[in-house]
Amino acid sequence: MGEYLLLVVSAVFVNNILLARYLGNCPFLGVSKSMDTAVGMGMAVTFVLTVAGLVTWMVQRYLLDPFGLAYLRTIAFILVIAALVQLVEMFLQKSVPALYRALGIFLPLITTNCAVLGVAIINIKEDFDFVTTLVFSLASAIGFALALVLFAGLRERFALMKTAKAFEGMPLGLITAGLLSMAFLGFAGLVK
Amino acid sequence: MSLATEFTKGLWKEVPPFRLVLGLCPVLAVTTAAENGLGMGLATTFVLVCSNSLVSLLRKFIPNKVRIAAFIVIIASFVVMVELVMQAYFFKLYEVLGIFIPLIVVNCIVLGRAEAFASKNTLPFSVADGLGMGLGFTASLTLLGSVRELLGTGHVFGVHVMWASFEPFGFLVKAPGAFVALGFLLGFMNLIGAKR
Numbered sequence: 001m002g003e004y005l006l007l008v009v010s011a012v013f014v015n016n017i018l019l020a021r022y023l024g025n026c027p028f029l030g031v032s033k034s035m036d037t038a039v040g041m042g043m044a045v046t047f048v049l050t051v052a053g054l055v056t057w058m059v060q061r062y063l064l065d066p067f068g069l070a071y072l073r074t075i076a077f078i079l080v081i082a083a084l085v086q087l088v089e090m091f092l093q094k095s096v097p098a099l100y101r102a103l104g105i106f107l108p109l110i111t112t113n114c115a116v117l118g119v120a121i122i123n124i125k126e127d128f129d130f131v132t133t134l135v136f137s138l139a140s141a142i143g144f145a146l147a148l149v150l151f152a153g154l155r156e157r158f159a160l161m162k163t164a165k166a167f168e169g170m171p172l173g174l175i176t177a178g179l180l181s182m183a184f185l186g187f188a189g190l191v192k
Numbered sequence: 193m194s195l196a197t198e199f200t201k202g203l204w205k206e207v208p209p210f211r212l213v214l215g216l217c218p219v220l221a222v223t224t225a226a227e228n229g230l231g232m233g234l235a236t237t238f239v240l241v242c243s244n245s246l247v248s249l250l251r252k253f254i255p256n257k258v259r260i261a262a263f264i265v266i267i268a269s270f271v272v273m274v275e276l277v278m279q280a281y282f283f284k285l286y287e288v289l290g291i292f293i294p295l296i297v298v299n300c301i302v303l304g305r306a307e308a309f310a311s312k313n314t315l316p317f318s319v320a321d322g323l324g325m326g327l328g329f330t331a332s333l334t335l336l337g338s339v340r341e342l343l344g345t346g347h348v349f350g351v352h353v354m355w356a357s358f359e360p361f362g363f364l365v366k367a368p369g370a371f372v373a374l375g376f377l378l379g380f381m382n383l384i385g386a387k388r
Contacts, residue, residue, distance in 0.1 A: 074271055
């Protein structure tokens with residue numbers, strides 16, 4: 001149990017997927033202008049990332065490894081993720097329409113979110129077993145959602161301020177992200 | 193529309209990571225040193241040129257409905273090629289770039305150019321576009337890598353260039369430094385752009 005707790009703390013705070021591993025930065029900078037969209041995106045990513053982590057792990061273990069096709073990993077994973085996102089979309093539309101409407105446009109965008117493919121590949125590279133994969137995927141996704149929501153909160157405030165013309169928008173957004181990343185660096189001593 | 197303008201627009205006017213702010217993950221992650229930026233940029237350029245050419249050649253045969261899936265498969269195939277070649281011949285760089293080589297698949301620039309340009313234009317234009325965008329991306333990565341390496345460690349391409357008493361800003365080669373350095377670089381580019 002203790003090692004799983006350690007893994008969660010490490011994935012959420014110390015090696016935060018956005019701020020320390022730099023995965024999934026396009027949605028991080030793209031949809032963080034308002035709190036609502038950030039929460040929607042965070043939920044959608046949490047859901048897809050966890051499911052995708054488990055499914056790609058099974059694909060690697062039961063399909064690619066036995067047939068010696070490990071070199072096809074990149075192609076196989078991206079196809080699995082694309083298909084999965086499509087399936088999740090159809091499933092939610094039919095059975096949980098409320099959640100489907102809340103996630104809206106963010107679901108299809110997740111296919112090209114490198115956090116999803118990134119975590120899937122990390123799971124394989126680190127040789128995690130099934131439960132560890134589940135814990136790590138979920139914790140990474142929570143770290144993503146946490147950073148995204150924090151960042152959106154900061155940016156909502158920044159939008160009201162007067163700033164130098166050249167630094168409006170993206171440059172200031174990046175520097176803000178840097179400060180947030182610096183705050184997360186403070187967790188570095190928690191877990192070796 | 194001429195080949196030259198399609199080529200040069202990627203170098204300054206629409207230089208990918210800065211102007212379009214696409215494909216930021218590798219930009220932030222691998223630019224701890226100039227050499228890594230250069231390697232990553234060249235790998236992406238190769239994928240970009242190849243996928244642009246193939247998408248352009250096949251653009252009349254790919255049904256509109258499944259085009260994104262088709263593009264992704266094309267891109268993924270070239271990424272696997274790059275991955276295997278780098279593992280065989282540039283193992284040190286392969287180790288450093290690690291997970292970001294397979295992640296070229298989901299680099300928005302590559303899919304973006306396939307969708308926005310190569311699927312509508314002929315082969316020569318698509319190659320020019322891919323090459324220009326790729327080299328612009330490479331130059332940006334190398335520039336950002338050089339700045340971070342120079343101020344963060346006092347080296348450029350592994351050669352010590354700063355004066356002996358120079359205190360390096362260590363945080364620039366750590367995670368927050370990437371965001372801050374890119375933010376300032378974008379701001380200064382806006383300043384230069386505004387003066388023209």
